[in-house]
Amino acid sequence: MRSFKAYFKKEILESVRGNKYLILFVGTIFWALLDPLVLKLLPLLLKNYLPADLTVLFSTFNRDTAFQTFLKDLFQIGTIIIALTLMGLLSNEVSLKKLVFPYSRGANPAGVVLAKYIHYTVTISLFILIAFLTNYFYINRLFTGGMLSIEIALKSSLLYILYYSVLLSILLCLSSLFKRGLIAGITVLVLGYTLSIFNQFKVVRAYLPNYLLFKAADIGHIFDNSLIPTVIISFCIIILLIFFSILRMKKIDVA
Amino acid sequence: MIKVVNLKKSYGRLEALKSISFEVEKGSVFGFIGRNGAGKTTTMNILTGLIKFNGGKIFIKGKDFLKNKQELVRSIGYLPETPTFYNYMNTYEYLNFIARIIGCNLKKTRKSVGKLLEMVKLTKQGKRRIGGYSRGMKQRLALAVAFMNSPEILFLDEPASALDPEGRVEMLELIEGLKDDKITIFLSTHILNDAERVCDKICIIDEGKILLTKNLSQLYETYIQPIFDVEFEEDPEDEVNLLKKFSWIESIKENGRRISIYVKDIDYAKKEILKELSKLDNNITSYRTRKSTLEDIFIRMVSKNEII
Ligand SMILES: Nc1ncnc2c1ncn2[C@@H]1O[C@H](COP(=O)(O)OP(=O)(O)OP(=O)(O)O)[C@@H](O)[C@H]1O
Ligand SMILES: [Mg+2]
Numbered sequence: 001m002r003s004f005k006a007y008f009k010k011e012i013l014e015s016v017r018g019n020k021y022l023i024l025f026v027g028t029i030f031w032a033l034l035d036p037l038v039l040k041l042l043p044l045l046l047k048n049y050l051p052a053d054l055t056v057l058f059s060t061f062n063r064d065t066a067f068q069t070f071l072k073d074l075f076q077i078g079t080i081i082i083a084l085t086l087m088g089l090l091s092n093e094v095s096l097k098k099l100v101f102p103y104s105r106g107a108n109p110a111g112v113v114l115a116k117y118i119h120y121t122v123t124i125s126l127f128i129l130i131a132f133l134t135n136y137f138y139i140n141r142l143f144t145g146g147m148l149s150i151e152i153a154l155k156s157s158l159l160y161i162l163y164y165s166v167l168l169s170i171l172l173c174l175s176s177l178f179k180r181g182l183i184a185g186i187t188v189l190v191l192g193y194t195l196s197i198f199n200q201f202k203v204v205r206a207y208l209p210n211y212l213l214f215k216a217a218d219i220g221h222i223f224d225n226s227l228i229p230t231v232i233i234s235f236c237i238i239i240l241l242i243f244f245s246i247l248r249m250k251k252i253d254v255a
Numbered sequence: 256m257i258k259v260v261n262l263k264k265s266y267g268r269l270e271a272l273k274s275i276s277f278e279v280e281k282g283s284v285f286g287f288i289g290r291n292g293a294g295k296t297t298t299m300n301i302l303t304g305l306i307k308f309n310g311g312k313i314f315i316k317g318k319d320f321l322k323n324k325q326e327l328v329r330s331i332g333y334l335p336e337t338p339t340f341y342n343y344m345n346t347y348e349y350l351n352f353i354a355r356i357i358g359c360n361l362k363k364t365r366k367s368v369g370k371l372l373e374m375v376k377l378t379k380q381g382k383r384r385i386g387g388y389s390r391g392m393k394q395r396l397a398l399a400v401a402f403m404n405s406p407e408i409l410f411l412d413e414p415a416s417a418l419d420p421e422g423r424v425e426m427l428e429l430i431e432g433l434k435d436d437k438i439t440i441f442l443s444t445h446i447l448n449d450a451e452r453v454c455d456k457i458c459i460i461d462e463g464k465i466l467l468t469k470n471l472s473q474l475y476e477t478y479i480q481p482i483f484d485v486e487f488e489e490d491p492e493d494e495v496n497l498l499k500k501f502s503w504i505e506s507i508k509e510n511g512r513r514i515s516i517y518v519k520d521i522d523y524a525k526k527e528i529l530k531e532l533s534k535l536d537n538n539i540t541s542y543r544t545r546k547s548t549l550e551d552i553f554i555r556m557v558s559k560n561e562i563i
Contacts, residue, residue, distance in 0.1 A: 006355035010341065017343040097339045101400050104303045104333040106325060107356045255305035255335065 003111025011119040027081030028127040032135035035070040062145030087185030090175040099254040109249035125161045132157035159216040173241040176248040256281040262311035273463040282437040286454030295443040303333040332406035338397035342386030371399040390417040481544040483516040488538040
């Protein structure tokens with residue numbers, strides 16, 4: 001608990017002074033603002049340059065499709081930003097020998113790992129929640145039609161939060177395994193994008209975390225029974241990988 | 256206080272520690288000396304629980320170190336060779352961070368942080384970010400970290416390597432002061448004069464093997480024999496070759512026109528050396544005998560002259 005508190009405060013200080021909050025903020029909330037605006041303005045700007053049938057395509061955006069576009073962009077760009085900002089979570093501490101003093105004064109690896117995981121999960125969850133609400137608000141202003149409601153937006157954001165919690169646990173674990181954070185970051189990106197391909201296969205998709213993203217965009221039936229295995233598996237992955245990271249940080253040479 | 260038995264450590268193929276054993280008594284200063292790459296830092300990293308080892312046993316305060324690591328580490332302070340901090344923090348923030356890890360109560364911490372900074376002379380720079388500190392300032396801060404919560408055992412890896420002359424003297428005085436407080440100190444240093452001044456026991460390590468562990472007083476008794484320093488008028492190359500042939504001369508260290516003669520049989524040498532020197536074809540400008548210092552002993556030990 002001592003190490004947990006010490007490291008939780010340290011992560012806050014590090015995120016403030018290293019502008020990590022700002023970067024994560026831009027990575028999530030910025031898109032929530034920009035996406036609806038672009039969707040609304042682009043057809044207007046390009047009206048004179050586009051063939052008529054394409055203009056039709058743009059103007060068919062209603063609140064639902066605008067929301068789905070935001071979800072897609074958040075996944076594609078948010079994942080890159082989160083992976084690259086947080087890839088050195090544990091590997092930097094080890095390779096830059098930052099743990100020599102804390103470990104030599106009895107820091108508990110479990111506290112260190114949990115503090116990092118919980119701090120960034122809470123941060124990202126909060127940003128995602130704000131992003132979804134902002135996006136919902138903007139879409140309501142700019143678009144009409146569709147069945148999007150605040151309840152749907154919140155449900156959808158919960159699935160995103162769970163998805164990024166899984167992603168973060170994978171990142172944490174890889175970061176404890178590799179000396180270089182970049183390897184962890186790129187592995188997570190490749191994993192995140194390729195697993196999405198499986199959303200086309202009905203048989204397997206419910207057993208992979210990326211199904212959470214699929215359901216988040218399934219406006220109208222976001223929460224249904226098909227999510228049960230996905231949610232259970234997601235929590236299992238998180239617990240398992242955190243446990244593994246703690247073991248690894250207990251065994252690792254820090255000097 | 257610390258007992259090490261047949262400790263082994265390899266980095267891949269390289270055997271950094273080849274089964275070393277020694278013991279450190281409570282309240283003593285243990286001087287750990289050896290050339291670059293001898294294995295000093297490796298040993299200290301193992302004894303502070305920062306890296307794993309491949310064989311052997313370690314006991315600290317009579318307890319098996321591997322089994323009670325988390326508990327034992329709490330009574331240990333470590334000043335590493337190249338200390339690293341979170342550079343975006345200032346000194347107060349870092350010390351508070353460490354205090355939280357140790358679990359000191361906050362009121363006590365505030366007082367002790369002030370005192371520690373005074374001790375290492377960083378009070379004025381306390382509000383500056385550590386990233387902008389000089390090497391010596393970082394070493395001072397590292398000392399403050401090692402001292403937090405008054406540990407029973409202190410590991411100091413070349414604590415004065417980045418300090419100014421004044422700082423070095425202060426460090427020695429500090430170590431002498433700690434001895435009175437019954438704190439056990441494990442000190443690695445290249446400054447043998449310093450080791451001579453503060454250590455109770457000396458341990459010489461070379462290429463991962465321990466060449467000798469002895470109390471300083473014993474060391475002088477055993478290796479007390481004098482060294483003969485002779486200075487010639489001209490470069491004494493031929494003369495050195497001539498002298499080297501004598502069986503009672505162990506080795507000769509040359510330094511321009513000056514040579515230092517190490518002997519095996521002192522009583523015999525005292526009688527013979529002047530006789531032999533006077534026969535030489537090179538005038539002698541000075542002749543002096545002196546007691547061996549730790550430095551002489553060290554150099555003789557590690558230059559593979561095991562017969563002293
Ligand atoms: N992380 C490492 N990986 C591989 N080899 C290492 C590592 N750390 C140390 N060594 C090797 O182990 C041996 C002992 O190194 P160590 O740092 O203990 O020496 P030292 O006595 O502290 O030297 P110095 O006086 O230069 O500080 C050296 O040959 C060194 O190259
Ligand atoms: Mg060293």
